[in-house]
Amino acid sequence: MSGQQAPADLTRDTGEASPGVGSSLRRPDGDLKVRGQFAFSSDLSAPDMLWGHTVRSPHPYARIVRIDTRRARRADGVVAVLTAADVPGRNGFGLVVSDQPVLASDVVRYVGDPVALVAAETPEAARLAAALVEVEYAELEPVLSLEAALAPGAPYLHPDGNLVRAIDIRRGDVDRHAADAVVRGTYTVGMQDQAPLGTESGLAIPDADGGVHLLVNSQWIHADRNQLAAVLDLPPARIDVTLAGVGGAFGAREDITLHAHLCLLALATRRPVKMVYSREESFLGHVHRHPAVLRYEHGAAADGRLLYVRCSIDLDGGAYASTSWAVVSNAAAFAVGPYVCEDVDIRARVAYTNNPPCGAMRGFGAVQAAIGHEAQMDRLADALGMDPIELRLRNVLDEGDLMPTGQPLRGRLPARAILESLRDLPPVADRTDDGFGPMSGGLLRVPGGVGNVTHGEGIRRGVGYGIGFKAGGMPEGIRDYSTARVRLFPIGGEVVAQVQTSAAEIGQGVNTIAVQIVQTELGVADVMVLPANTSVGSAGSSSASRQTYMTGGAVQAACRALRERLIDLAHERYGHRADSLLEHGHEVVLRDGALLAGPEQHVARLTDLVPDDGLEEVRRFDHRATTPYGVDGQGEPHIQFIFAGHRAVADVDVETGLTQLVQLDVVQDVGRALNPVAVEGQMHGGTAQGVGLALMEEIQVSGGRIRNASFTDYLIPTVLDIPPMTTTILEIPDPEAPYGVKGAGEPATISSTPAVVNALRRASGRDLSHVPVRPWDLIAVEQS
């Protein structure tokens, strides 16, 4: 491979001191990134490289009658054209079940299903030849909704039928109450795209011995490799997967996309092959956030106490299962929100359809659920004549309460503190006296502002709140772990450290955290994180807000093993002196490249302890076991609960239906902020994605076809859509997690959408049953 520069992730930080955990160490890859020299997966090249292109189905559901590749094969510059017949191993992949063909052979199940591949000398030649592959289809009647999929007599899209999973969680008896207030609501949530700025891309290089090296953007390279092994019919050891620079992920890179295609083309042509999806193809190539229909009924006593919650959550899984199995589990478990309720009846299901496949996106099921429960809590507050925060505080989960699954909540919980902190924020000025009037504050501060569409007469201000939570880490008895290799070695009169994991650095900062942990544990300033690859054990997925906990735990464990080795070496080398210092009850401290007894007593310099060929330890870190759901969805499926809350202030022009956010405030518990600036970055970014879902982001699907597969038509927030934000970090440690950390990546995405939508409800006085909220939902007077 000859990418540009050194391998992208060979990042190091030689900070002056050893700041360690709790400091806001700068990203080790930051300097390369601001110089444009960080190699993303789309920036790679190799001598003699070919370009790949994918032929995709134009139909949501059809039988493949015939594929004729002859014209494509004869086209200029074409080296190979592959179809399902060229897949040597299992023609299927998937994180939970292998139901997704690498190349469709008999049926296509969504618009975009891959059918054939082309490799050619240039990207243009590959694209032109792809258009010459002739595929004859016999169209079938597509199944385009969950209802249609589960209706009697619906065609089975997969051998076991169309229900991917149904989960019922029941406790107590929802029918035993005579509630003083009952609120019923149906809410629909559109399909959201992760829209990472880097599209899917990668480079596959065939080995001399029949294996293949894949450099790709991913969230979990071991899962990639294991699926590839089955598809390529190669032992996993013959497939090296290296994480290339990842331009964001947010769930879109949990499943494999072009991975197998690249490897098939490279193995077939015996040449390196590169692919880069266009933005349009990216919309077709990866899974999306499930669109949802949420039906809720809340009953409460006059004092605001929640008596019962009944709800159903229907998710459209699209053509393949992806992670639907786990998304629906999360939606069900967190359906009630962070509230105590003894009598609950939750039914959640997800089905196959011929819509685009859906799977992981930041917040993973809890996002959809929070749109339902937080709308309901606001409406319930109105029905009871209560303040919305007061109603939430009256019901909020505390230590010792039970989840709907019956899982007891251990340790101090942050939800009450989050609500109190939101309640105690400085009040928001009225629109009239904040100096932000349309004429005084400039057009940036009015809805539709720079479009100059209003004089401000119809503008109403609303303040909305939302709180949400989910589980960090893998649930339901999954044996999840991470692995780290840490090596100390002398170089130029210093001892430096090298960390090797396979954790995907997707922008969230797991590599920064690894550096900080080594600095803290071993007192070494110069720490290098090697590019993630499959030469070390799995780190698990960069998802479920789990990497700081899991890979952080593995790095910490490897460091602690090294520390024991260093202590042994100190005893060996300095016998008597070390023995006496260390045996006097002094704690061993590793700091500034030295081993100390207690805070002051110097025992040895690391340069005198670490042998020339270095010291190395590999450790695997497991979290405590969880259980699958039992009868009625009861059990202890989760390891850790992570919470955030928002206040949103919005101005709505009820004449035009346009919205301008005025301010956002985020409060989140992270257990312990190992890198406060990075944590704030997660809170900001998560909030912005929630704003996108609240206001603008929806993949428009009709007839199974995505109508807006571009950044011209699928809008994500720009800097003008995101108002000033304040962040409040709470640190309520989790005693079971390394350093007390809790997952930080997702919670802000969960609560920001409902807070914004509640602000719009308050401003417009409208019910707002669909998210994203559309301008016509907000207009006060029905257009006649």
Added chain:
Amino acid sequence: MSQDLSQELSQDLSLNVNGRDYELEDVPVATSLLSVLRDRMALYGAKNACEQGECGSCSVFLDDDVVCSCLVLAGQASGRTVRTVEGLDDDPVGGRVRRAMVELGGVQCGFCTPGFVVTATGILGADPDADEDAIRERLAGNLCRCTGYTKIIEAILQARTAPVDEEADR
């Protein structure tokens, strides 16, 4: 899809990029500046998040203006000077922007970052005292999916006033 005629027509081009002259042969006329930068010159700093003028990840200087290089035909850049993020190494404003972006956490995945560095360098180069509203307005063409923009704005505001640190800014 029919064979696109513009694929057939090509031209030879001379381009000045980051102070260096490049002679390119046989460039199809429909080729964007972005694709010659990336695929012909191996200058990968300008990114390709949309190739439709919507995201700003491909921002470069064309003479003194910041443009989306995906929307400029390579031929249109001929005879003019192009500066990419790689060409800002010695630019004092660019240096301050880079340093502030890293220090204040304006970088996460980094895919949008070169575009923001170029655009911000353009903003502060033209208007060293630009206020927050002006900065926001002129950044509206640059998408970032990771940061929620807050730390990027903070960084650019800091870069506006930060003293030049010759060492760190290079």
